[in-house]
Amino acid sequence: MIPVQLTLKNFLSYRDATLDFSGLHIACICGSNGAGKSSLLEAMTWVIWGQSRAASEDDIIHTGAQEVQVDFIFISNQHQYRVIRTRHRGQSSSLEFQIATPNGFRALTERGVRATQQLILEHIKLDYDTFINSAYLRQGRADEFMLKRPTERKEILAELLKLNQYDDLEERAKDLSRSFKAQAEQLERTLEGMQSSLQHKEAIAQERAELEAQHNQLQQKQAFDTIQLQSLQVIQHQRQTWEQQLVFLQQQYQNLTQDSDRLAEERRAINEQLSAIEETLSHTDEIHAGYAKYESLQTEEETLSAKFQEHSRATVQLQHLQQQLAQQINEIRSSLQHAEGQLAALQQQEQEIQQTLQKSSEVEAGLAQLAAARHRLAQLDQLQLQVTPLLQYRTSLQTQLERVQARMQARLEELQASQNQLTHQQQRQPQLQQAVMDVAVQLEQLEKKRVYLERVREKGQERRHFMERLQAHQRDYEKQMGELEQKLQMLQNPDATCPLCDRPLTEHHWQRVVEKTQTEQQEIQQQFWVIREQMAVSEREIQVLRQEYREISQQIAGYDALREQRGQLAAQLAATDDVQRHLQQIIAEKQQLERSLAEGDYARDKQEELRQIEQQLQQLNYNEQEHALARSEIERWRWAEIRQGQLKDAQKRLSQILQRQPQIEAQIAELNQKIVEQQTHSECAQQIAVLDAKIKTINYAPEQHNALRIALRKAQTWQIRYQQLKNAQEQYPQFQARSQDLKEAIQARSAERQVLVAQIESLTQQLEQTPLPTAEIQTLEQQLAFRRRQLDEQLSHLGQLQQQFNHLEALQAQYEQGQQQLQAIKQRHRVYQELAQAFGKNGIQALMIENVLPQLEAETNQLLARLSANQLHVQFVTQKAGRSGTRKKATKMIDTLDILIADARGTRPYETYSGGEAFRINFAIRLALAKLLAQRAGAALQLLIIDEGFGTQDQEGCDRLIAAINAIAGDFACILTVTHMPYFKEAFQARIEVAKTQNGSRLSLAS
Template identity: 45%
Template sequence: MIPQQLILRNFLSYRQAMLPFRGLHLACICGANGAGKSSLLEAIAWALWGQSRASREDDVIYYGEVEAYVDFEFTVQGQGYRVVRVRRRQQGTVLELQVQTAAGYSSLTQRSLRATQEKIIQILRLDYPTFVNSAYLRQGRADEFMAKRPSERKQLLAALLGLEQYEPLAEAARDRAREYKAQITLLEQRLSAEATQLAAQAHLQVQHQHLTARIAQQRQHLHQQQRVLQEQQAAYHAQQLRQQEYHNLVQQQHTLATTIEHLEQQCNALIQQRQAIANLLERAAELEVAACQWQNLTAQESALQQRFSDYQRLRHERDRQQAILEAQRQDLLQRLHKVDTQIHLIQEQSQHLATLIAKEPDILSALEQLQQARAQLQELEELQQQVFPLLRAKHQLETQRQQHYEHLRSRREELQQRWHHLQAQLNRQPELEQAVSVITAQIETLEKKRIYQEHLRQKGLERRQFMEQLQARQRDYERQIGHLDESLDRLGQPGAVCPLCQQPLDEEHYQQVLRRNTAEKEDLLNQVWVIREQLAVSEREIQVLRREYLAVGYEVSELTQLFEQRGYLQQQIQSTTDLGSQLTALATELEELDALLQTKTWGQESLRELEEIEAHLASLNYDEKNVAIARAQVEQWRWADAKQQELRHAKRQYRQLQQQLPPLEAQQQQLQQELATLLHDSEAAIALRALDEQLAALAYDPKAHAELQAALRTLQPQLEAYQELQRGRSRLPELDQKQQELEQTLALQRAQRDSIQHQLQQLAQSCTAMAAQAATLEHLQQQLTQQQHHLEADLAAHGKLTAELEQLTRLAKEHQQGQQHLEQLRHHFRVYSELAQGMGKNGIPAMLIETVLPHLEAETNAILGRLSNHQLHIQFITQRSRQRGSGDRKPIETLDILIADCQGTRPYESYSGGEAFRINFALRLALARLLAQRSGSDVQFLIIDEGFGTQDAQGCERLIAALNAIAPEFQCILAITHVPALKEAFQTRIEVTKGDQGSQISVIA
């Protein structure tokens, strides 16, 4: 990743700032504490990964503003990209990703914030933890890599090297292994259950044969019972026919009783009708008078009904006209209200525009000030166009001279450090030879202990073999004791025989055999107890040997490290043999460089050209502050342009409003006149007055009409009685004839009822004998049903057994196939388990880390040698032995870091702040260079935030020399510092200041 440009708006301490990275190679960001130096780099991290030092997301927004905006442009492998991240207070974050094309920037933003973030990480091939532990030496977190636990260091290094790609493969292999393991478990459970089922197959076949024979017997017995039941059913059927005849007669008797009852009811009804007609004949005169009154009232009601129709028509017409008049009135009222609203709105707008027009003198005065400020700014910008080429040329000359000077200084520093290093190595030769002698003596001692350890192991194996022999003898004795116990049990049974000759035992022989067997058992038991004591003693001896073996093994484990140290020291002794000639050559070159630097005989031509440019700049009398003041004045009076346009628009709008007001006032008066005319002289008003006159002339009385209708309803019952009287007079002869016919039919039905009663008495005795026969038949039927149920149950059991046997036959075939499939699953499980182990953290990634660590260690020591005058040395340890007493001899995987100086190896925490920073700085630079050399992550951007304050003058010079040495390997290196002496060593500086308008940036070359 190579940065190109950073734009900030309302981010942390910046209100608005822009930092171009193009052309920046090795630069420092300087300024006072709290000015906002680190915020520039925090903005880069926040734009790319959404991470910052703020505890809450809204804390990145400048105080008092509603949103923070960061726009960061960068290139990756020659392709340009742009990331824009916006945070709105209490709302959310917006993230955009764009790629540079020939036509401009094209969007790569995904559907969600998380997907876009993953796309950025995929392009960078670098996540935030990897960035801050490699390319970004963050303020207060320089020791982040060193402070991590050994296991976390190894994980972080694996992430830097891109080895996390093996973890998904290992996890996929583990998932497949777990799947096969689960399938194996399920299949083993299924095969176990199938084996249990198949074991019951022989027992089921025996049951099937027994059940087949029983079913044949039951079918024969059932056939006999069915024949007896058929004979009983034939006799019972004859009895059922007689019972059916009895039931038919009972039904006929019931039907006749119902018919007779119905005929009697009809006779009574005829008698009641004749009595009602007789009652009406007695009221004949009264009913005829009421009928006459009904006819007179009906004629009057018809005349009133005609007037009621006319009254309804006139009332409907009057309501319609009234609705028309009200609708016209509402329409006029709405139009009048609309006109009133428009007039009121125009008056308010006119008053507001008049207020703005009154400010015209102030606006014209501001416009004059703006024109003067623009003229002054134009003059200064023309002068700036003349100055900028001179400044650029001056900067290039100064850069060339400084680079030449720095190259000479760096070369001298490097030669001097090399000379001191070689001299120190030459002085350390006696010390190294003494150390080799001490280590050789330690190695000889440990070699003797290793031989003793092998002796202990052989002795332990001998004791183990002896214990196995004792255990075999113990098992043999216990088996003999078991045989004697069986013999004693047989002797205790009645009729016991001799175990040798198999003859019956008398009392004397019995006692002899018993004593002999008992004595043999006691002897064997004594032998077993002796063996157990010997086993316990041997076990204790083995425990002692094991503890001593482990103790010696822990000491011997240091032998390999001592061999390495001796070889390393011998190599150093061998390398010091030709140091004299190297020291002479270095001293000669140092003297030449010192003479060149003291006489300053380099770059005379560039110095003369630089003096000419400075003289020309002095004659132009250009000051950047005047340009800034002129720009500020232009910005101060820029509001006058907008106000002038607003004033013109206000005047034009005011004239338009004054022209619209008279027509609206005239329209208002006209609508008021139309409303007054509508209520008196409109067609609807005239029609309403005419309808009122017609209703008055009609003289219809609704109350009188209602009283007449009530009188008609009162006469209605008497009218109905008169009509019933007329019908009754004509029906009297018919009723008499019908009554005579009913009485004759009733007599015939009663005679038939008596005949049926006589027949029922004769059939009653036959139905009583049928009940006993029905009970016998029911008992037979129950026995037959029970026998059928037993047969059906046996048939069902027989079918179930047959199905189970067939299923077991199929199951046997499936069981064999399952065994074959189980072997295949076990093979797959073994394959994927080995793949998971190989792809895991202790497999291929561990091997790759072991390959990379020597390069990282060498690179770190090279940089650390420059920073510490070769006084500090770092070593990576990837494995260490387990603690004493641990049964596991496998070494522990780790990533320990050992730091050594002239006083020996010490913990990291015991070094001073300056020394700790040099160690961290060297390791961080080595990590960054390692990433730059690998194709996995294209890290061309290095950031060093603070930490220089812990260094003395000599340490700062060494840091600058180290940065110049690694500068060609990076496209951009930024160092943040507030140390005045250190920032002067950089040719390019980015100065950060903080004022009332937030932090400001200025680039000084």
């Protein structure tokens, strides 16, 4: 990612700022503390990833503003992108993503901020964590990797490589392994219960066959009685059919009687309607005369309506033409007013120009004063050319002296801070020793509790297994008690057979079988209650163990934190050994710096040059105030030149005005003549006259038309009566025919009634001759019902046996399927057990670190070769020989991450190298780690941001860092360094200076 342009609006300390990175290869971001240097880096991370150091997103908005926006243009993977992120206070953010094309930026924004954010990550191939651990070298992180113990280095490397995801996978695999193990144990117990149930399958099949034979015999008897019942039911059904036919004929006779009465009533109604129609036909001539008068009035009204429509159209057209003529005249009058306004404006301008031309003598006097002032300014400019180099050199000497004083003051502040820190560390040494001892005692106590906790867990598992065995015995006893209860119920039958041999029992044998069964039942009942009591005791023990396990777990919850605290305290205690010696050196250097600053005994050659420059300036006697007064004198008389140009322009404008006045006066006369012609001789005026004549010719009278409409409404009753007459003429023949049809229908209904009376008498005689077999049918039905109940009981029992048999068949299939499922679950248990080992620390994680280290070592040595002129070389060692308990056993290899450093004199410990060599080693390892992380993310490391705390470096350390940055400059497209030290920022040609003002932070580029 290579930055091109960054635009900020109301972001943290910035109100409105733009930073152009074009042409910047190595640049220094400098400014005082709190000026806003880090805010530029925060703006980059916020606009791309939406993350910053602020606690909430509203905190990044500038105080008093309601909206923040960051616009960032950068290059990634040979494409130029643009990201714009905006947020309103108290609302959600918006995100835009664009790509550069020959025609400008094209939008790639997805629907929603989350989808757009994912698209940005896919294009740049770099997430936030990888960026801050690769492209951004933060303060205090250079030697962090080297100062850690070998075992801790692996943890840091695993954290940077994001291997903690494999820890999650290991836990998930362990959870699944435990889950499948529990499923397998549960399934095994279930299969044991199925196997005991399948033992009764053959006995149920035999009992079902015997019951089926008995059922077939009863079905044969039932079929014979059913045939007899059906023959009697045929006779009964025949008699019921005759009874139904008799009821039907009686109902049909009644319907015919009601139909005859209805037809007679309808015939009377039609005869009444015929009488009314004959009455209407008797007034035929009167209705025809009234209807003819109505048609005459309607014709006359249509004629007047046509005249009304023609009169209305002419009136509307006349109004439209009158409006059009008025609009045309108004347009001409508007042009006339505009021309008159122009003429008045020209006359006003002529008067103003005449007033300006009267001041020409005053302008000539001012021009003379301006020439004299310019001559004096030329003399002072020549004197300034001699003084300016001396002033610049004096400023340069003063700046150099201030820089020397600032470096000495900064060094003094650093020494004071170091002295305070070392004094504090020296005072804390007894406290650290006591703290280490206290933590060791607490760890020893917690270790004992951890051992006891493991014993409690094992005892709880033992109790749970014992509970599972008791539950299995309880199920067996419940099953046995059910079987014995069934035997006792069978023995309650007086004709009971032996439950074992199925033979009839004598009274003596029956008594022995009952006593034996009851004895077995009592023994099993006693065993059952013993098991219930044992389960209750075990449950209470498990509850006590669970409570104890929770309490101990809470007590040892801080074990890991105490171990980490012990390591930190031991490291701090070890670091206090050289504090006294270092403190004396700092005090001596501090006293020397304070003496030099107090006496001013520094940079004597620069101070001597500054005194000589001051003497030369006094001899020239140049006064900047007098020079400024000369410039102001010119500005004072510059109005004369302006007025001279105004006079020339006024003369030119006067001649133009005198030429335009006759043209505008002629235009006004022409417009007045055009208005008169438009009112009398235009086409629109002529059309208005023609329409006035046409309206007079139509001669429409509204009063006559209204009177005719009233008469027409009164005559409309003759139209209704005429329509009634026509309907009567059409209906009279139809009603006559309908009356005759009804008469014939009534006669037909009378004949049908006579036929039905004869059929009813015949059916009545047949019913009297055929008796009803009700008693025989009831006897057979009772026998069939009793036998049907026996069959139903047998079918129910057969159904139960068949259900049990089907259940056992399904149980057999489930048992076989369960065996296969058990094998599959055990296989999965083994698979996830192996996956948990593979995802563990000694599996894939160790393998990935082993694969990464050669690349890290090669990259480090390549950078180190350029930084040290091929004098230094590092080697990463991941295993070393450990100490064996006995001499006979083979040497055991243990995991580690040692860093071996070699130079021309051989391999030596890291602590023996000088400050410059150690710094180059740290810088090379940190930069190699950054490149490695960027490559693993799929992105090229083109941007490097260095914020390594340059204030803690002396001049030699700063020089080493500058040399290191210049040595790797060719590997990066852009390198940004952050500092507030004057000495460090002067080492770079390009500087981004940040200054804080009342209106927010400001940016400026210096070179």
